[in-house]
Amino acid sequence: MTRKLSPRENLLRTLRRQGYEWAPLDQGGFCESQVQAFRKRFGHDDYPEWFGSPVRHVGVPMTATCTDPRQLYRREKLPADIDFDVWGVGHSREPDCWHMTRMHHPLRGEDVSLEEIRAYPMPALSADALSKTTAQTRSIHDRGLAVMGGMACTVWEISWYLRSMEDLMADMMTDDPRATAHLDRVTANSIERIRVYARAGVDLVQLGDDIGMQSTPMMSLELWRRWLKPRLAAIIAAGRAIKPDLLIFYHSCGYVLPFLDELIEVGVDVLNPVQPECMEFAEVHRRTAGRLSYWGTLGTQRTLPFGTPAEVREVIWNNLRLCGPAGGLVVSPTHLVEPEVPWENLVAMKEAVESYRPK
16 A cells, blocks of 8 residues: 555544544553564564554653662661662562562651652753754654653652652642642643653653543542642643644543543543553543544453454454544554563554555
């Protein structure tokens, strides 16, 4: 098939539901054993290129402002083998476990004062953040690909990684001023980052905070409305003030049906990952068709690891048919491609989108 559009143009038309030339596929992230298996087959690690993903990811460089993160943990004895991220959150890892870690929360504890929260050493944007992000974006655009800026842990997740989920939930439920101070500081950092992405000219920004569990929301809609919705809206508005056509991709695992209308209200364009084990894509589409696009829908709890190649293809075709010729769906696994996913199912995923023709 001779293609008239670049992968970037085709993706953006799909996400704006303006019709598309071919169904976009994003293969998602591979766990380390899948990367090794891919390397053994093909002699390289560039699996996004092999699967034909139309997007590449960039990050805003940040630097830690605390030179010794261990000093942040006066309330906890840390294990010797621990990694710290740029926020100062400690991560203990099990062997061969790449994605999930045991987190250590530097602001955990009822005795953490408001002054400690206000003085916590948040990471700072690197001095060359804009120039580096702009250069990366231009380089990717020159290849005909779209650019997504990553800041998937936007407000809620970064905040509880630092404070602990239990303590932050308690702060929010009791109107504790520590919740306001803490969430505001994290929001300010996210506003700085989205402004860099917008100035750099990225096509999409990946926001997100897991607010769903397997079959229920993680918190009430009322609690989300009060504490997280206005901060999410402020971040999106800050990016759109610089780049009005910036597409907002929002990630939350789990059951998020109660939040959909209000996510759209604050400016979300694309919902990810739409886990079919948690909510049916047909129901999500019925509620939001024409107002929202979708990125995901191929379940990694059942279909991709345990279905047949024929079942993988049929799920993909059904979801593409549901969205119709205007588009609105980027086919992708709903989470990390774990070791139990057979190669045949990944090939079936690729073949399904390549053989599908919008009518």
